[in-house]
Amino acid sequence: MAKSILCKKMILCVVGTMALVAMVTASDMNVKGDVPDVHVLVTRDSDKCTRKAAKHDILVLHYEGFFPNGTKFDSSIERPGANPFQFQLGIGQVIQGWERGLLDMCMGEKRKLTVPASLAYGEQGSGELIPPNTDLIFDIDLIQVHDGPQPPNVFKMIDIDSDNLLTRDELAMYLARQSQMQGVPMDLANVQNLKVLNNIFTVEDKDKDGRISHEEFTGPKHEEL
Ligand SMILES: *[C@@H]1O[C@H](CO)[C@@H](O)[C@H](O)[C@H]1NC(C)=O
Ligand SMILES: [Ca+2]
Numbered sequence: 001m002a003k004s005i006l007c008k009k010m011i012l013c014v015v016g017t018m019a020l021v022a023m024v025t026a027s028d029m030n031v032k033g034d035v036p037d038v039h040v041l042v043t044r045d046s047d048k049c050t051r052k053a054a055k056h057d058i059l060v061l062h063y064e065g066f067f068p069n070g071t072k073f074d075s076s077i078e079r080p081g082a083n084p085f086q087f088q089l090g091i092g093q094v095i096q097g098w099e100r101g102l103l104d105m106c107m108g109e110k111r112k113l114t115v116p117a118s119l120a121y122g123e124q125g126s127g128e129l130i131p132p133n134t135d136l137i138f139d140i141d142l143i144q145v146h147d148g149p150q151p152p153n154v155f156k157m158i159d160i161d162s163d164n165l166l167t168r169d170e171l172a173m174y175l176a177r178q179s180q181m182q183g184v185p186m187d188l189a190n191v192q193n194l195k196v197l198n199n200i201f202t203v204e205d206k207d208k209d210g211r212i213s214h215e216e217f218t219g220p221k222h223e224e225l
């Protein structure tokens with residue numbers, strides 16, 4: 001995971017829940033007409049579909065990623081050891097294009113996902129590898145699907161005063177606690193966390209009232225309050 005393009009920005013990935021925020025610019029699951037969505041093409045049907053990928057499942061898969069011009073930028077197969085990539089669906093560990101495009105996929109199925117930049121790495125791109133505003137194409141071979149753990153209720157963890165709204169202060173404190181647990185030096189943490197905080201509010205506070213409601217929050221939470 002750590003070596004994967006899908007989780008390149010380590011600090012953000014460790015923060016986990018918030019990784020999605022740094023990686024996507026549009027994460028509204030209620031797709032509106034004008035928001036480009038991921039395009040899914042099934043390139044091989046599963047022989048017998050015993051299990052379909054659902055939220056919170058652990059997925060084990062091989063993938064190859066391409067730019068629209070055909071250049072391959074990443075491949076789980078070509079890495080040393082060729083270990084398949086493993087992650088939990090539905091908790092922001094991967095780009096939104098995957099979160100959406102892998103839902104209901106059968107074990108043994110192959111898909112080609114065409115992911116608009118807004119559901120991949122957005123205007124920021126990712127490191128040296130993914131330029132800003134780049135659509136990405138992925139060939140996915142889903143090897144295994146199994147039950148994942150119930151993720152922690154991160155919303156509750158952030159919402160210290162339990163009013164079901166996340167303020168900037170509450171989120172800042174949460175990020176500071178996370179950095180401290182990971183032993184990130186304070187100077188560095190302060191700078192990084194401010195960026196993360198701003199990103200999160202830009203993306204998650206959809207009605208721009210300065211607070212993130214339970215409904216707005218796309219990180220791990222339980223559906224019931
Ligand atoms: C293909 O597209 C990528 C991303 O836009 C770019 O970085 C790369 O230089 C392109 N390669 C060729 C051969 O055009
Ligand atoms: Ca609160």
Ligand SMILES: [Ca+2]
Binds near residue numbers: 207208213216
């Ligand atoms: Ca809000």
